[in-house]
Amino acid sequence: MATATAHPSMRDPAWTGRVFWAAVFLVLLAPALVATEFKPWIFFQADNLKVTARFVGDFFPPAFGTEFLLMVVKEAWRTIAIASAGMALALVLAIPLTLASTSILSISSLPGRMHAIPFAVRQLIRWLLILLRSIPELVWALVFVRVVGLGPAAGVLAIGLTYAGMLGKVYGEILESGEAHATTTLLRNGSGRLQAFLFGLLPQNATELTSYTVYRWECAIRSSAVLGFVGAGGLGQQMDNSMKMFNGGEVATMLVVFMLMVGLADLLSAWLRRVIQ
Amino acid sequence: MDISLHSVEGRHWAALPGAPSAISGLSLSAVRGEQIAVIGPSGAGKTTLLQMLALALKPASGHLTLDGENPWMLATSRLQKLRGQILYAPQTPPLPPRQRVVTSLLAGRLPALSLMQSLLQLIYPSNLDQAVTALSAFDLSEKLWERVDRLSGGERQRVGLARALMSPAECWLIDEPLSALDPTRAKLAMDTLVSEARRRNVTLIVTLHQVDVATSRFPRVIGLRDGKCAFDLPAAHVTRTLLGELYAQHEHELADVAAPQFDLPAEPAQAKIVHCR
Secondary structure (H helix, E strand, C coil): CCCCCCCCCCCCCCHHHHHHHHHHHHHHHHHHHHHCCCCHHHHHCHHHHHHHHHHHHHCCCCCCCHHHHHHHHHHHHHHHHHHHHHHHHHHHHHHHHHHHHCHHHCCCCCCCCCCHHHHHHHHHHHHHHHHHHHCCHHHHHHHHHHHHCCCHHHHHHHHHHHHHHHHHHHHHHHHHHCCCHHHHHHHHCCCCHHHHHHHHHHHHHHHHHHHHHHHHHHHHHHHHHHHHCCCCCCHHHHHHHHHHCCCHHHHHHHHHHHHHHHHHHHHHHHHHHHHHC | CCEEEEEEEECCCCCCCCCCCCEEEEEEEECCCCEEEEECCCCCCHHHHHHHHCCCCCCCEEEEEECCECHHHCCHHHHHHHHCCEEEECCCCCCCCCCEHHHHHHHHHHHHCCHHHHHHHHHCCCCHHHHHHHHHHCCCHHHCCCEHHHCCHHHHHHHHHHHHHHCCCCEEEEECCCCCCCHHHHHHHHHHHHHHHHHHCCEEEEECCCHHHHHHHCCEEEEEECCEEEEEEEHHHCCHHHHHHHCCCCHHHHHHHCCCCCCCCCHHHHCCCCCCC
């Protein structure tokens, strides 16, 4: 097809741009490294190596007393309960907010631009979601520990509020980035918003929504560990206690339990995806 | 449903200001139970016309009335109810891949169901008789419990058409129903649509690439070219000269469809025809 005269240049025309943006990235990264005092080599100075070795050495041998293990199992179960209850609360908040803010489910925007009022409502919900997730769960937990007292309830509330913000945002993005043809056609044929969601949007995006939800549940398990440090119950609180007592063996056992729980969440996610696939 | 268009202009709401309208100065009317085929070369505005009739696109100017009423004066909720009386079947079947055929079909009934009823349909599908009847009309009854992504392209298209039979609509607007079907299936599909529409006294408007199907199955044929009505005639009056003018500079489309799709004798002759599309 190509004629001899129209021989293309052998130089990749995108090369200059690629080099330019790589340079820009490095120039922007440098001040960030300075600001965060990023100096990995200090790990390898003799003094610091000694400290690290002592800290890690404390982990051995991990604690395996029967009584202690029973306590760990009980608290691990409580941690899962905090994460699950927190996720349930987050879902109760996030699902209606997502449904209300997804523009694919807008009837007024079917023939053109969205009307002003629905647009304003969707914008308000978006801001509400930003508000919910921009306050770290640790801060929520500190607030709720004061309101409802030390214990799991504070953790549940903290996870519920922050995660509602995250779930609402990402659910919205999953729904909007998926194929909208089925949903739009249902709306064009006179279905209601929720009907179009149930018969079009949800089956279209079910696996992505499920895997993100299970991933968030896994994050909630980890998060509840951190919340435990401020008195919101669960395995995290016990870990905090053991750390304060310099009992590295107990900390090590609990870390192993955390790894098992995260692995479990991973298996669950893979299994659920396979079932839905 | 009675339809009337008076010198309407149709353009996508996001089209650039300078871009030509997909439909301009088009007038036509159809009475309840009428059956019309719309033909014309690619880009003639066939889909835009259907979308305007389906109330998915608001005319940029001109008048559109359905049963003597201007739908765009209605409040959003009444407009959405009216959309439930019109079935618009896009060319690509709007079926979520992971949905089962039975659910996709029941989705056609959504405008007639309350939210509660449609939820119950998801929990346990009822009204299966209707779904099976609709499927067997397109020779697909064995696929009732199959998932959509396990179907071939032609099967999907027929499920999309079977959905029309499920819908409570009084007007069927069907975009290129035969594009993915082999000749035998295309004949069956067309027969089913035409006879079902007649039995229910539904207004049927179909865009077609197959000129021979349009003139042999439909009493009235509208030729569209460059967004304008080239002719609007009883099928018997559509001459080869008219068709030649309609498809001028697009002869390959006409030649392609002029292949003797519908005048086939039964099985044996079929083997000889090499029909690549």
